[in-house]
Amino acid sequence: MSKPLSVAVAGLGTVGAGVLKLLAGNADIVAARAGRPVVVGAVSARDRRRNRGVKLDGLRWYDDPVALATDPGTDVVVELIGGSDGPARALVEAALAAGKPVVTANKALLAVHGAAIAELAEARGVPLAFEAAVAGGIPAIKGLREGLAANRIQRVAGILNGTCNYILTVMREAQREFAEVLAEAQKLGYAEADPSFDIDGIDAAHKLAILAALAFGRPVDFAAVHVEGIRAITALDILLAGELGYRIKLLGIAARTEGGISTRVHPCMVPVAAPIARVDGVFNAVVAEGDHVGRVMLEGRGAGAGPTASAVVADLIDIAQDRVTPVWGAAGGALSTAPSEPMERHVGAYYLRLMVVDRPGVIADVTGILRDQAISLESMLQRGRAPGEAVPVVLTTHDCEEAAMRAAITRIAALDVVLEPPAMIRIEPL
C-alpha cells in the first residue's frame, strides 16, 4: 500500500466529529477502498477542550482554521465550518491556492461563491469535492455528474431539506398546523432555534443551485433561484391536496425550458402516485430525468453525522484514488452559457384556495378574473355551505404562465368577498 493520505479537518461539530469517528472505526474498509490509509493529521475548531467523543491526542491543533491550508503534513483539507463567508471561505480559497485538494460539505459557500471557487480550483488543477453538500449520504452528486453524465438532463428535482419534509409529513399525518409542528421539531432537534434557513427554503435553494449547475453543466447561479418556504402551508391545504390526489412537498426543481434554465424552490403538489410523494419524514430524494436513462430516483438520509461523514469520506477515497471530476461536470471552456429563466415565465398548473363569503356571484367574480388573464380552470370546489359566512373555495388550473397567475391573484385578493390572502401552490407533474 502507498503512503497514507493525511487529512486536516476544520470544524469539529457533529459532522466533523462524525468524520473522525468514521475514519477511526472503518479504517480497514476505507484503506482497502482508498488503496492506502486515510488518517487525520491536523484539526481546527473553536474550543480545544470540549468533549466531542473523539480522541484528538497526537493531532496537530490549529486555533486558526485558515492555517490548516499551509499545514506542511496535510494532503487534503476538509472544510466543515459552514457559512458562505468568513473562515470557511478563507480556508477553502487558501487551500486551493496552496494546491491542496478540498472536501467540503458547505452548500452555502458553494451556492454563493462556487463559480469563483471552481475557477480557482480549475486554474490550480486541484480537486474540489462536495458530495456531502447536497442530500447528505445519498450519492446524488456522483450519480448525477458521473453516473448520468451521458445524458442531456431535462429536469432534476428533489426533496432537499429534511426539516421541511419532516414538518410537512407530521402536519399531514397528525392534521396539525405549521407553527405547532415547527415548535415540536425544534424540541426534537429536527429544526434549529432560528429555523428560517430551513423553513424559508434557503438551504434547499443552495442545494438546488448546486444540482442545477451539475445537471446542466453551468456555473452555479444561486441568485437566479426563485425561493419560497413552507410557512404559509396550512393543515387545510394539506387536507385538500389529499382530496385532489396530491401530497404537498417542498421541492427544488431545475429544468431545461425554452427560455433557458429555470431553478426554483417552493411548495409543490405532487401526485400521490409519484415515487417522490412517498418520501416522508427527514428523508431526502433526488429525481433526475435524462434523455436516455429516463427517470432515476435516489433516496436516503439527507443530514446527520453518519450520512454526511459517509459522503465526506467517499470524497476522500476518490481523491486518494486520483478520481477527479470537473466541478460542474465539464471544464470551464465547455460549460453551458444558457440563461436563467425568470420565475414570471414559469408555465405550470396551479392550486388556489380562497376564503370567501358564501354568497351568490362570488365564483363568477373569481372565474371572470382568471378568464381575463387567459387562465383555464381544471376544477372548482366549494366545500360546505354557510350562507353569508367564510367558506373555502378551491380552484385548480390548466397550465398557465406565472405572470398571469400573479396578476390574477392580485385582483382576486382585492375582491371584497375574499377574506384572506389567497393560498397558491404550484402543481408539479412528477
Next chain:
Amino acid sequence: MSKPLSVAVAGLGTVGAGVLKLLAGNADIVAARAGRPVVVGAVSARDRRRNRGVKLDGLRWYDDPVALATDPGTDVVVELIGGSDGPARALVEAALAAGKPVVTANKALLAVHGAAIAELAEARGVPLAFEAAVAGGIPAIKGLREGLAANRIQRVAGILNGTCNYILTVMREAQREFAEVLAEAQKLGYAEADPSFDIDGIDAAHKLAILAALAFGRPVDFAAVHVEGIRAITALDILLAGELGYRIKLLGIAARTEGGISTRVHPCMVPVAAPIARVDGVFNAVVAEGDHVGRVMLEGRGAGAGPTASAVVADLIDIAQDRVTPVWGAAGGALSTAPSEPMERHVGAYYLRLMVVDRPGVIADVTGILRDQAISLESMLQRGRAPGEAVPVVLTTHDCEEAAMRAAITRIAALDVVLEPPAMIRIEPL
C-alpha cells in the same frame, strides 16, 4: 481538448445500436464531460447488412469480434455480445491481455468468470467497467462502490429483473395467474420467447452476485447464490400477501451474517410501507444499508437501449477522464475472504400457504410439526369454511432457520390432509 477516445463496439443489437445513437446524438455533452470527443472507430456484429438505424459508414468492420481487441486504432473495447462464454469472454480476455480497457454490460460473464477476469484486469493494470451489467441506467455500481465506499455495508437488496417485476405487478393489479401474464409479457416484448433466464431468477442472481462482490469487497461468487424464480407464485398468494400487509417481489439479497455472506434470490414478502414495495412494473431498485449512511435506495429503468447505453457511456466517460476503481472496490490483496453462508443457515420469517381438507384436527397436525422443529407461529388464518373440502390455511412464523422450515415442510407435505405442495415465501423486513 485532448485527442478523441476511440471506441470499438462488439455486438450491435438493441444496446449496441443504442450506444452508437447516444454517442452520435449527445456528442457535445459526452465530449464536455469526457474532456475529449468519444467516437466509435470499429464495430463487430454477425450481419453487416442488417439495418440497425445507425450509420456504420467509415467504421472499421470486423466479422470476428475478438479481432477488435487488437484493432490498432482502438483505445477502449465495449463488449455487448452477451453470454458467459464464447466470443464475449474471448474478446474481454483478449482486450485486457492487450492492455485495452473494457466496458461491458455482460452480467453473466462477470458473475461466472468475473473473479478470473478481474485478476487479469488488475494484473495488466487495465480498467474493467460494467455499470450497465446491474440495474441498467441506475448508477448502482458507482453508487455502491464509490458513493458508499466509506461504509461497512450490512445488506444490499434489489429488484434486479424487470421481467419478473412486471409479471408480479400485473398479477397483483389484474388478479391474474402467472402463466397467463407471462404469455402476455412475451407478446409485449417484456419477456423472452425462452423466459427461463429471467423468471427462474438466474439473471437476477448474476446481478446479485456482482452487487454482493462490490458491497462486501469480495471476488464474485455466483455458485454460492441461492436461486429461486417466480413460477410458483399464485394469484392467491399475492392476494393473501396483500391482506397481511405485504407485496410479493423477486429480490436479490446479499447480507453480512454471523456465518459470513449470504446471497440469495427468491420471491419475498416485503411490507407495503417499504419503499421497495412500491417499485412496480419494469422498474428496478437497489437498496443498500451502510453503517454510517443508513439506508439508500436507487430506483430507475433496469433495461432497454437508452438506460443501458447511458450506463455504458458513463463508463466510457470515466475511462476518458482516467477515473478508475478496482473491480470489486479494492485491490486483490485487500479483498475479503469471508465465507458464503449456505441457505440452510438462513434465519428469517416465513409465510406458508397450505391447501388442506377442512376437518377437525388438521391445524393441530400442522402446528405440531412446526413445534417439533422449534418453529414459533406468528399468525394462522383459515379462509372460509367448506367441511370436507379443500380450503387454504395461511401460517406466518417468527424467525427460524431455513433447515428447520424445510424439514417441517417435508413432513407437512406428507400429511394426508394436505392436498398440494405447500407454498412457502420468505418474509423480508426491508
